[in-house]
Amino acid sequence: MVAEKCHFQENMVTRIVDLRSDTVTKPTEAMRAAMASAEVDDDVLGYDPTAFRLETEMAKTMGKDAALFVPSGTMGNLISVLVHCDVRGSEVILGDTCHINIFENGGIATIGGVHPRQVKNNDDGTMDIDLIEAAIRDPMGELFYPTTKLICLENTHANSGGRCLSVEYTDRVGELAKKHGLKLHIDGARIFNASVALGVPVDRLVQAADSVSVCLSKGIGAPVGSVIVGSKNFIAKARRLRKTLGGGMRQIGILCAAALVALQENVGKLESDHKKARLLADGLNEVKGLRVDACSVETNMVFIDIEEGTKTRAEKICKYMEERGILVMQESSSRMRVVLHHQISASDVQYALSCFQQAVAVKGVQNEMGN
């Protein structure tokens, strides 16, 4: 592979290659045009017609009875957990490295009073089903224990590198939930990535779930928003809770119009994002001092580890890359993350690769990093 030369002159960065996340995409011209011409109305006093179109389309696509537009994936998860965990002393079983547990400010507890019961996430994003079952509280111990109400999965699993949970695994967790009278929520921020990577229709992938939170603002490329899907009764309760949390918005058709375009434009591009991720991962594994677990690159995310003994630190590499217009997310002193999306081209991937090669190889930078 001949990597495009990593060229750099002081203050001569000619383009930004933003690999921090798939949340960074800018609305396309078609999205902006749709926003400008969107049919809107007050979605609190009534129903914004474009929001209605989006929610109707998403409920159908996800195979659920109803849907609700929410400002963010964080609010989508919070509302879903709180609707399911509707009595004081409720407990939710979730992965120790899942987004709800790590990156949502503990909102289910601090706002919702719901107790998180962590189960270890495996490297592939799953939790062992026997460990999930062991975490379910015995109702006979109600004098001492919280009440288990909900199990949460995350598909794809971001902190495992965008790994996909299979439909078979999801169905088994759903059966376990039913066996114990529990509900199942899926944090489906990147559920479309999982569907494309697995070759499983998205409605089949989430069939076992009582609710799903789907991010439109990630790989789908909408500027804002998520949609939660579930039963009509669940969504009615979710709509009220959205208002309670301050998420009741007025002419949201402006945002929903962009999301409708994004769904048309970008679901078909997700496979290309995954291919670019694999291309980048394979190229990075040829860079002395960097290591990518290629097996974990199933979708659009790549975690990059600095090999033992390499006199380099992640913050120095990230700075070196940023000086060349490439934005990378630092995960730790020895780990970085890049996320591919539809606004990253194949030549951007080549450019990033050549800059990673330079970042690790350049003597001066290495000495500075190694000290």
Ligand SMILES: Cc1ncc(COP(=O)(O)O)c(C=O)c1O
């Ligand atoms: C797996 C996962 N769930 C939920 C969220 C939250 O979405 P938002 O950033 O829109 O709140 C994110 C990140 O954004 C995520 O990666």
Ligand SMILES: C[C@@H](O)[C@H](N)C(=O)O
């Ligand atoms: C950082 C995290 O909250 C975000 N969901 C991302 O993956 O970029």
